[in-house]
Amino acid sequence: MGQEGGGASGRGRCVGRLARASTEDGPSGGQFGYSGSVAAGGCGFLGEHVVRMLLQREPRLSELRVFDLHLGPWLEELKTGPVQVTAIQGDVTQAHEVAAAVAGAHVVIHAAGLVDVFGRASPETIHKVNVQGTKNVIEACVQTGTRFLVYTSSMEVVGPNIKGHPFYRGNEDTPYEAVHKHPYPCSKAQAERLVLEANGREVRGGLPLVTCALRPTGIYGEGHQIMRDFYHQGLRLGGRLFRAIPASVEHGRVYVGNVAWMHVLVARELEQRAALVGGQVYFCYDKSPYKSYEDFNMEFLGPCGLRLVETRLLAPYWLLMLLAALNALLQWLLRPLLLYAPLLNPYTLAVANTTFTVSTDKAQRHFGYEPLFSWEDSRTRTIRWVQAMEGSAQ
Numbered sequence: 001m002g003q004e005g006g007g008a009s010g011r012g013r014c015v016g017r018l019a020r021a022s023t024e025d026g027p028s029g030g031q032f033g034y035s036g037s038v039a040a041g042g043c044g045f046l047g048e049h050v051v052r053m054l055l056q057r058e059p060r061l062s063e064l065r066v067f068d069l070h071l072g073p074w075l076e077e078l079k080t081g082p083v084q085v086t087a088i089q090g091d092v093t094q095a096h097e098v099a100a101a102v103a104g105a106h107v108v109i110h111a112a113g114l115v116d117v118f119g120r121a122s123p124e125t126i127h128k129v130n131v132q133g134t135k136n137v138i139e140a141c142v143q144t145g146t147r148f149l150v151y152t153s154s155m156e157v158v159g160p161n162i163k164g165h166p167f168y169r170g171n172e173d174t175p176y177e178a179v180h181k182h183p184y185p186c187s188k189a190q191a192e193r194l195v196l197e198a199n200g201r202e203v204r205g206g207l208p209l210v211t212c213a214l215r216p217t218g219i220y221g222e223g224h225q226i227m228r229d230f231y232h233q234g235l236r237l238g239g240r241l242f243r244a245i246p247a248s249v250e251h252g253r254v255y256v257g258n259v260a261w262m263h264v265l266v267a268r269e270l271e272q273r274a275a276l277v278g279g280q281v282y283f284c285y286d287k288s289p290y291k292s293y294e295d296f297n298m299e300f301l302g303p304c305g306l307r308l309v310e311t312r313l314l315a316p317y318w319l320l321m322l323l324a325a326l327n328a329l330l331q332w333l334l335r336p337l338l339l340y341a342p343l344l345n346p347y348t349l350a351v352a353n354t355t356f357t358v359s360t361d362k363a364q365r366h367f368g369y370e371p372l373f374s375w376e377d378s379r380t381r382t383i384r385w386v387q388a389m390e391g392s393a394q
């Protein structure tokens with residue numbers, strides 16, 4: 001009962017209101033009742049928005065467990081509200097910690113993952129967290145009787161592929177040759193497959209597991225680390241950023257609040273619409289405009305005092321490829337001494353230089369999703385966040 005440690009091993013650390021997180025709790029509908037949720041990865045960029053969205057927009061929620069390797073201090077402020085928020089420090093790669101956190105919950109939103117396309121972590125670590133971690137979440141649901149699982153997948157499961165084929169205004173049924181080599185998209189694709197295959201498995205108590213996967217395109221909004229990096233880089237360069245990728249290459253982007261809303265909504269609807277939604281994938285989309293990665297970032301960085309300098313003649317694509325290859329070589333050479341992981345490498349250059357945009361209404365048709373935030377709201381909120389950043393030019 002209420003053990004500090006959050007897990008059977010006592011390794012996972014529980015802060016906040018203590019809650020029972022033992023695998024002995026039995027199937028969902030038990031102690032925590034119908035409305036207990038687990039947000040795995042709940043302290044990440046997306047996870048924090050999911051947690052806040054659940055608290056704001058899920059009136060039936062009585063208990064929320066936030067499970068993450070690194071707990072955020074902002075969780076403290078949530079403890080005074082009407083919902084019992086339990087912060088559980090734990091590792092998705094540790095099956096017993098996951099099972100202890102999941103036991104007795106109604107639904108799990110699994111957004112924990114290692115998002116690394118820069119070579120910071122080894123391929124083995126990426127696999128362990130993203131694939132083994134997801135297996136552990138699925139097994140935890142099956143063993144403890146949690147029936148509903150929403151997995152945060154990624155557009156990277158589809159592409160861009162290593163051949164650089166454009167995916168232009170595609171939807172969930174658009175044929176595309178998905179070929180991955182990089183550990184991150186490989187891991188997301190494997191994890192997504194596991195989640196979808198688990199749909200219909202019998203969980204403790206005899207009922208079927210209902211799963212689905214959401215595939216965000218590039219997420220932006222308050223808390224976006226790469227936006228922060230670009231902003232600070234621009235400040236260091238005297239208020240300028242240099243265009244590296246042609247403006248004609250379009251990227252699908254989606255506001256973090258809308259991605260969070262889609263998770264909350266589908267988690268709510270999974271039970272009523274199990275036959276339709278179970279085993280399905282959905283791109284995450286909203287009304288954000290189709291633009292190149294850099295032009296899109298300028299929608300926020302421009303009003304914060306940065307300008308984008310056109311440099312196509314100064315930096316032709318072959319030069320970027322050379323620099324990217326050089327970065328990869330330096331990363332490899334320096335590995336024994338230090339971690340060199342710049343934004344530009346052959347993989348990020350290929351992704352940045354390939355059109356990938358989605359146009360779909362599947363989530364609207366299947367579970368009534370409409371973006372909660374208009375493009376104007378999303379833009380304003382993101383600009384305010386950049387302006388409030390430390391070292392801001394404003």
Ligand SMILES: NC(=O)C1=CN([C@@H]2O[C@H](COP(=O)(O)OP(=O)(O)OC[C@H]3O[C@@H](n4cnc5c(N)ncnc54)[C@H](O)[C@@H]3O)[C@@H](O)[C@H]2O)C=CC1
Pocket residue numbers: 040041042043044045046047067068069070090091092093111112113114115129133152153154155188215216217218219220
């Ligand atoms: N940022 C983006 O543009 C996109 C992200 N995604 C997916 O969304 C999910 C969330 O991504 P972000 O919020 O951007 O990343 P993030 O790195 O901000 O959040 C991930 C969270 O998972 C936690 N985590 C990592 N390893 C863990 C472990 N072993 N055990 C428990 N928790 C662990 C981290 O501490 C972090 O709080 C990921 O699954 C990612 O693949 C999908 C598409 C686009």
Ligand SMILES: CC(C)CCC[C@@H](C)[C@H]1CC[C@H]2[C@@H]3[C@H](O)CC4=CC(=O)CC[C@]4(C)[C@H]3CC[C@]12C
Pocket residue numbers: 115117153154155156217218219226244245293343344347348349351352
């Ligand atoms: C200096 C370069 C020429 C430009 C660098 C930009 C890149 C760092 C980013 C361009 C596209 C981004 C990726 C895209 O948004 C899709 C993603 C989905 C995910 O699930 C994880 C993140 C990412 C791979 C994202 C990473 C940064 C870019 C490669």
